[in-house]
Amino acid sequence: MLIKITVLLLQHMSQAFRSGFVNIFGPPNAGKSTLMNALLGEQLVITSPKVQTTRHRILGILNEPEYQIIFSDTPGIIEPKYKLHEKMMKQVKSALEDADVALLMNDITLPPDSFLPVLNLLRLKVPAILLLNKTDLLKEKGQVAAQVAAYKEAYPKWEILPVSAQKKTEVNKIIPMVLKYLPEAPPFYPEDSISDRPVRFFVSELIREQIYQQYQDEIPYHTAVIIQAFEEKTTLDVIKAEIIVSRETQKMILLGKGGSGIKQLGIKSRAKIEEFLQRKVHLELFIKVRPKWRDNENYLREYGYNL
Ligand SMILES: Nc1nc2c(ncn2[C@@H]2O[C@H](COP(=O)(O)OP(=O)(O)OP(=O)(O)O)[C@@H](O)[C@H]2O)c(=O)[nH]1
Numbered sequence: 071m072l073i074k075i076t077v078l079l080l081q082h083m084s085q086a087f088r089s090g091f092v093n094i095f096g097p098p099n100a101g102k103s104t105l106m107n108a109l110l111g112e113q114l115v116i117t118s119p120k121v122q123t124t125r126h127r128i129l130g131i132l133n134e135p136e137y138q139i140i141f142s143d144t145p146g147i148i149e150p151k152y153k154l155h156e157k158m159m160k161q162v163k164s165a166l167e168d169a170d171v172a173l174l175m176n177d178i179t180l181p182p183d184s185f186l187p188v189l190n191l192l193r194l195k196v197p198a199i200l201l202l203n204k205t206d207l208l209k210e211k212g213q214v215a216a217q218v219a220a221y222k223e224a225y226p227k228w229e230i231l232p233v234s235a236q237k238k239t240e241v242n243k244i245i246p247m248v249l250k251y252l253p254e255a256p257p258f259y260p261e262d263s264i265s266d267r268p269v270r271f272f273v274s275e276l277i278r279e280q281i282y283q284q285y286q287d288e289i290p291y292h293t294a295v296i297i298q299a300f301e302e303k304t305t306l307d308v309i310k311a312e313i314i315v316s317r318e319t320q321k322m323i324l325l326g327k328g329g330s331g332i333k334q335l336g337i338k339s340r341a342k343i344e345e346f347l348q349r350k351v352h353l354e355l356f357i358k359v360r361p362k363w364r365d366n367e368n369y370l371r372e373y374g375y376n377l
């Protein structure tokens with residue numbers, strides 16, 4: 071028994087610990103955030119069927135006995151139209167600077183040249199794996215193989231892996247591929263860390279996710295959410311959040327008839343936050359109008375768009 075344990079220990083020690091940054095890049099709506107959640111095995115970052123859901127670089131840390139992988143979810147790559155977009159693209163740039171490995175992602179139903187604008191903006195200098203996501207959408211036999219072949223021809227430099235982040239198909243192949251490129255290094259973060267962002271950030275994101283679910287047209291894109299107060303009481307947490315919009319008309323839409331919209335938003339958001347915190351929550355939502363906040367440096371800084 072003792073010999074067996076010693077052998078196991080020696081094997082463990084001879085396997086060098088690996089740690090590094092694996093950053094996810096791609097166009098909006100490719101499924102980057104869905105993939106990060108699948109890799110971490112938990113719902114950390116928000117997702118939605120609408121584009122431009124993710125606005126920040128968000129770390130998701132995977133701790134295992136042999137490695138620590140620090141994944142980064144990033145905003146979808148776009149041509150900036152507002153200062154907010156510029157800040158989002160700065161978040162992408164910061165993730166480019168420290169990546170050890172890039173996980174590139176495109177929607178497999180799109181042709182290979184749809185990925186060119188992203189590549190031209192990225193100018194990658196690190197090893198990359200190209201993930202073709204949403205394989206579940208290609209129902210006919212041979213369609214996935216045909217797309218993989220077309221992408222291989224267009225991008226011969228990279229390993230290509232077709233996956234479905236949503237159905238978790240082939241997702242388990244990603245980590246062994248990544249580990250080949252990950253440097254031998256001690257963990258960068260304490261081994262119980264999950265992210266670099268505080269709980270408040272994730273709470274504000276959960277409210278924003280519900281706004282993306284509940285409201286249409288321009289509303290989600292004109293909205294920011296900030297947590298004004300977070301008080302931990304003995305039986306529950308009391309959270310006060312401010313929803314920022316650009317115009318009075320948007321405030322009216324958020325409120326809904328007789329306040330029914332904001333009431334519904336509160337109920338749905340509270341349920342999600344309680345699930346996340348594993349605690350009872352009292353949630354209060356306030357709406358503020360801040361004209362042109364998406365182009366205002368001071369407001370952007372105040373709302374957490376720091377770069
Ligand atoms: N059918 C299908 N849908 C998927 C898959 N992965 C993600 N989606 C859906 O695609 C939409 C976008 O997913 P997200 O993870 O938010 O995409 P994203 O790349 O993070 O988007 P941005 O943050 O806007 O850049 C959501 O409705 C997801 O449920 C998949 O494998 N199959």
Ligand SMILES: [Mg+2]
Pocket residue numbers: 102103104116117123124143144145146
């Ligand atoms: Mg996202």
